[in-house]
Amino acid sequence: MTDLLKVAPYSKIRFYQLLKEQFGEQGKNAFFIGFHLYAFRKGIRCAQRAVSQGLPLDYNSYQLCRESVFHTAEARKDPGPQSKSVKEVQPGQIVSCNYGCSTKDCLWEYDDTPELEELFCRNVDRMMVYAFNPEIGLGYEVTETFRTSDHCEHRCSWKGIDPDMPQPQRTEEAPPLAYLTWSSYVSFAEIAVSIFGEPGKAVAAQVKQEIIQKFGMDIWMKMEQYKGMNLDLFYRV
Numbered sequence: 572m573t574d575l576l577k578v579a580p581y582s583k584i585r586f587y588q589l590l591k592e593q594f595g596e597q598g599k600n601a602f603f604i605g606f607h608l609y610a611f612r613k614g615i616r617c618a619q620r621a622v623s624q625g626l627p628l629d630y631n632s633y634q635l636c637r638e639s640v641f642h643t644a645e646a647r648k649d650p651g652p653q654s655k656s657v658k659e660v661q662p663g664q665i666v667s668c669n670y671g672c673s674t675k676d677c678l679w680e681y682d683d684t685p686e687l688e689e690l691f692c693r694n695v696d697r698m699m700v701y702a703f704n705p706e707i708g709l710g711y712e713v714t715e716t717f718r719t720s721d722h723c724e725h726r727c728s729w730k731g732i733d734p735d736m737p738q739p740q741r742t743e744e745a746p747p748l749a750y751l752t753w754s755s756y757v758s759f760a761e762i763a764v765s766i767f768g769e770p771g772k773a774v775a776a777q778v779k780q781e782i783i784q785k786f787g788m789d790i791w792m793k794m795e796q797y798k799g800m801n802l803d804l805f806y807r808v
Contacts, residue, residue, distance in 0.1 A: 574786050575645060575748050575793065579755040580677035581785065585778045586759040587687050593770065601771075603690070605762035609755050610695050613638045614702025616805040621703075623805070628704040629731050630665065635743075637699065640673075642745040660734045667725045668715075675717050685718055692716040696725060707731075746806035749793040754802050756782075756794065 586605065590598030617636045618628055626632040659666045678688050693713050701708025710728035717723055745751070756778070763771035783791045800806075 575752060575790055576640060576673060577677050577680075578782055578786055578790060578794070579640075579752045580674050581681050582752075582756050582778055582782060583691065583759065584678065584681050584684075584687065585781055586763065586774065587684075589774045589777060590763065593774065594767065597766075601762055601766045602759070604766070605759035606690070606694070607698060608762055609758035610698035611702040612754060612758060612802050613751075614699035614708075615803065617699065618703045619805040628707075630707060630727060630729060631736065633700060633703050633707070637703075638745050638751055640745070640748055640751060642743075643748040643751065644744050645748040660732065660736075662734060663730060663732055664726060664728045665732050667727075668722045669725075670722045672717065672723060675723075688718055689716060692718075692723060700727070749790075750797050750800075750806055753794040753797045757802060 583606075587599075587602050590602045592598070594601065617633060617638060620636040621628060621632040624636070626635070656667065656669050658668075675688065675692070678691070693716065697708060697711045697713065700711045707727065707729045712726050713723060714726055715722060715724035760775035760778070763774050765771070767774070779791070
């Protein structure tokens with residue numbers, strides 16, 4: 572697994588730890604708002620990508636256009652251990668069970684805080700789907716995580732889901748992994764600065780420094796090449 576794939580989970584852990592240490596419950600709430608911004612941006616960019624291709628804002632389009640790190644060029648070259656995924660489609664509902672997750676592996680490697688893992692795993696896909704199309708997102712939930720089972724289980728209830736609907740295979744790559752990692756870091760940094768001012772800016776600077784120390788300046792420079800890009804607008808691959 573490429574080190575770049577580990578940077579986003581690591582930066583989330585450090586933002587969470589530092590904000591909680593310095594600001595207590597207020598810091599945890601600030602982290603959650605940053606998490607909202609990060610996930611909503613991904614979902615909104617996904618929706619823009621779908622519409623730009625003339626696709627409807629339905630479940631299949633979300634799967635085709637979502638910004639999954641596993642569809643980046645970097646992850647395809649170095650995917651790490653492959654995980655089994657099982658889907659069951661019923662009228663009005665689709666259930667997806669995943670038996671491996673590199674994000675979970677990174678969270679366990681760098682931090683063993685169940686509350687952070689539950690926060691992330693229960694909400695990230697639900698928020699992204701909601702930002703893509705609230706009508707679908709209202710029926711999306713994560714019913715199992717790796718803290719409660721040997722797999723994570725996602726259920727999406729929506730009128731447009733049908734067992735006979737086509738299951739198109741994605742061919743287009745997601746935006747570059749460095750771009751997605753930058754978007755993650757910036758979303759948390761912006762909220763930290765917005766809420767806490769200079770102390771929040773110091774937290775963001777510390778996370779940056781720790782990323783450089785742990786993963787190297789080259790990786791940080793790959794991320795920072797996207798500085799100044801509007802992260803609310805989709806990346807044209």
